[in-house]
Amino acid sequence: MDPSAPDTPRHPPAAAFDLIMAATPPPGALDAPAARRNAGPLLAVLLAELPADGTILEIGAGTGQHAAAFAQALLPRRWLPTEMDAERRDSIRAWMTLLAPDGARPLPPRALDAADPADTWPLGDAAPVSAMVSANVIHIAPWTVTLGILAGAARWLGPGAPLILYGPFHRDGRHMSPGNTAFDADLRSRDPGWGIRDLEREVLPVATGVGLRLGAVHEMPANNLCVVLRR
Numbered sequence: 001m002d003p004s005a006p007d008t009p010r011h012p013p014a015a016a017f018d019l020i021m022a023a024t025p026p027p028g029a030l031d032a033p034a035a036r037r038n039a040g041p042l043l044a045v046l047l048a049e050l051p052a053d054g055t056i057l058e059i060g061a062g063t064g065q066h067a068a069a070f071a072q073a074l075l076p077r078r079w080l081p082t083e084m085d086a087e088r089r090d091s092i093r094a095w096m097t098l099l100a101p102d103g104a105r106p107l108p109p110r111a112l113d114a115a116d117p118a119d120t121w122p123l124g125d126a127a128p129v130s131a132m133v134s135a136n137v138i139h140i141a142p143w144t145v146t147l148g149i150l151a152g153a154a155r156w157l158g159p160g161a162p163l164i165l166y167g168p169f170h171r172d173g174r175h176m177s178p179g180n181t182a183f184d185a186d187l188r189s190r191d192p193g194w195g196i197r198d199l200e201r202e203v204l205p206v207a208t209g210v211g212l213r214l215g216a217v218h219e220m221p222a223n224n225l226c227v228v229l230r231r
């Protein structure tokens, strides 16, 4: 087996993953049950789709549980969590305290509003970014955030590098489950700018317009998808 192949994990999913998944949140850390549930399936897709090294930029890192659980399992890649909300950046830092400061930790979180113009993202010293990952963000945010993430991928990813979007999607006008229909209605009642995005009718036209192509669609538990777009 070629150890440099992109889909070959150089390290087995490591101790840090199990530690974070089983941990009681440390002081200041927020706990997202969904992040605990989807971390394993999401990590499997990341190991298959991410390049073998480089900086992985996470958009909307939330509690930081994914960042803390994935950083060691994805070495030698560097996981860079970003989040626009200050309380959540504190939570990301709090989860990191459970990990040994020996390279198994993610990089310190950065403030990033994905709706800001891509040229202003605080990534100058992190470039080139070898992949971008955003889980459960684009439906719980205004459409401008989807536009911003796609523009950011076009701006910061190198040729062929992936943007991986995890979450619920509609497919070419179809809802994937009654549960997703109800979730979409709930999101839109909470904020009319939120809502499950249609992959074929909304996301892909914008993605292709900025120079991204569809690489793969992975079906995930609970009627979610991992959509892999490549620059």
Ligand SMILES: C[S@@+](CC[C@H](N)C(=O)[O-])C[C@H]1O[C@@H](n2cnc3c(N)ncnc32)[C@H](O)[C@@H]1O
Residues within 6 Å of the ligand: 032, 034, 035, 059, 060, 061, 062, 063, 066, 083, 084, 085, 088, 112, 113, 114, 115, 134, 135, 136, 137, 140, 141, 145
């Ligand atoms: C449902 S949480 C998902 C968090 C995490 N990715 C996960 O899977 O557990 C959605 C996250 O998107 C973030 N978010 C919303 N709008 C954003 C924006 N404009 N730029 C960056 N992050 C944003 C929120 O602050 C929140 O942390």
